[in-house]
Amino acid sequence: MLNLENSLSTKRILIVDDLVQARSSLKNMMGIIGAQRIDTATDGREAMELILENDYDLVLSDYNLGKGKDGQQILEEARFSNRLKATAQFILVTGENAVERVMGALEYEPDAYITKPFTLSMLRERLKRIFHTKEELRPINEAIDNGDINQAIEIANFLLESKPRLLLPVSRILGKLYMREERYEEALHVYSQPLNTRMVSWARLGQAICMHYLGDSLGALALIRQTLVDYPMYVQCHDWAARILLALGKPEEAQEQLELATAISPRAVLRQMELGYLASQNGDHKIAEAAFEQSIRLGRHSCYKTSGNYLQFARELQHGLSAEKTRDNINLRNKALRAIDELRQEYSGHVSIMFDTSIVESKTYVAVAESDKAKGAVDRAESLLARIHSPTPDQQLLMTEAYIDIGQHVKAKDLINTMRDSKTSNLAQNALDKLRALEDKLNAMTIREHTAKLNAEGVALYEQGKLMEAIEVFDQAVKYDEVGVSVLLNAIQAKVSHIERTELDVRQLKDCYVLFKRIGSIGHLDERYDRYDRLKTTCIRLKRAAGV
């Protein structure tokens, strides 16, 4: 067995624990058994700062670190940001109630875990075992650190045959390597081996993932559900159940699984983000809003911090906003604006992000009917877009939509034309669809404005007694299919008045019937019913009089 004192003396070590006594006790113990270069951190944030600054050979972190990140998240971030080599060790210190969660981790698993409470001699023995195993796995991990995955696979297979005692740790690494290379058949075989004789939760999950990628998603889902019966707190099973359900076209059920996962482990940023996007896609904006709010809070001091969370949070809030001046509405508005402010402070040098921020800001103001502020935000977006060398179609579409929102239809039309002229051939189908939808929206709005103007003009002429001129104007308005019932009734009214006052003009009378046909039937309770009924009775009378 290896000499622990020698091994520890050269290692750079980080100890993470939020409790001062536990931290200093572990530091003392590590000093007694030979460690010389020890740093300590009180929480996940400090731990990550140290990990980003220094190359640690060993991290000993408590699992439960109070309010901030937990130990598993530190491990995930450290490995995610490539700040911890495969040859470095991460050991989680955990109470017996959290062992289930720690052991199940398939993607970012700790090298080992030590269950609390432990004494000095327990720690010494445990570390000896852990270091001994890690030393046996060193050739695989060195190959991984060198980026030579094929060699790592080769060595792992050799170790599996030559050292059956390493079945579990080697299978765990090998399965992951095969999956990374998308060699799912081989990964499935690797995960099946330990399951022949042992009930290993991570191997069952590994099997299920391989089955899913090999096309048997239903079988994979059944296996995951079976594993969850045995290990209901196995959070990664819920994650994968969600992914598989999503692939099977069941986004609502996928969301349920992610909600279960976040209830068990609410502090994982990536999981919260996944839930946020899925809930948003499902139209469940309350859940999405909460998930993005958590993503912002948890990601604030992590490598997962992203402007997307802030933007998406503000977008989700917009769904609940209205022009009402209620306390709830004002709170929502302020929440969205605070997220926007934080974005401005954190990403001020990023033009594209600032552009997105201004767009979201304008939409927030539009939603609460603060049109001046909305216009100010659109102006800012416009000048930021001008600074972007080659704006993407998405950015141009967002700008177009913002113009439409605040009634700058000419600018919107110009931008649509620019996109059509320069990029039609390059636009993806999705962008083209959006462009068409915006064009339709713009056309409908333009027509609505135009016909409203014609209607107002017609009414004014009618009131002045200029019936023929009023009829001409209403005739222009009713040429558009989009005009409403009121305009159609106005047009009929003008024609009927003209017939009654001047001459029985059959052409105008026939026009009235065409317009009635367009109106269709109107219910008794409709406020326009009396007028409709009166005009219809008059037309029938005129029709009889005309003998047609």
Added chain:
Amino acid sequence: MKFEQLAAAVIHDVKNQLQSLMDEEQLALEQLPAQYRSIIEPILQRTNRLKNDALQLVILFRLGQNRPFPMDDAWLRDSANDAIEASLIQFPSVRLINEIDEDCQGFYNENLIHLALMTLITNSVQAGATTVTLKGEEIDQASGGVRIQVIDNGPGFSKSMLDSQGETADEVSSHTDGTGLGLYFVKLIVDHHKAPALGTSVVLSNNAKKGACVTLNLP
């Protein structure tokens, strides 16, 4: 919150509080002059007993809910050492010997086996043993199966207990002279390690000359 969850949380908290209390008492033992240690030691022993009882409750509660304990590679000598160290707080004058080979590797839940061994050591000492020896060996390398023996120099098992071999945990405990909770608990733990298609067993026997032997087979 469900009653079960609430109860589990309370038991868990009691266990943690007792562990903190033990840490404080051990610190006091280290810092106080030697003449005061004899006052603190019994307090530490009773706290340790309470903590172990609380831990048993936590585990019984979970076993009662049929929630599995995760298993992993584990080394029998280390598990035995841990149990011996924890038991020495309670019984400092008893001779506890670990004869398990350093490389003896198994596949089990360390916490459960640690507690089973502590329970068996406690049973032996309470029956009057002054020496307890722990032995172990691998019985199936492929599955991580191990055999553990706890051998003492006490009075041995009564005939009625030896006759109850192979019966259920409840029946085993009904034949014991004490409360029977200890053996019942050990049998529950061993049963929890039942591998597919393989059985587990707790075998009681008496040594040829003097004393009892409990054999745990974990396939």
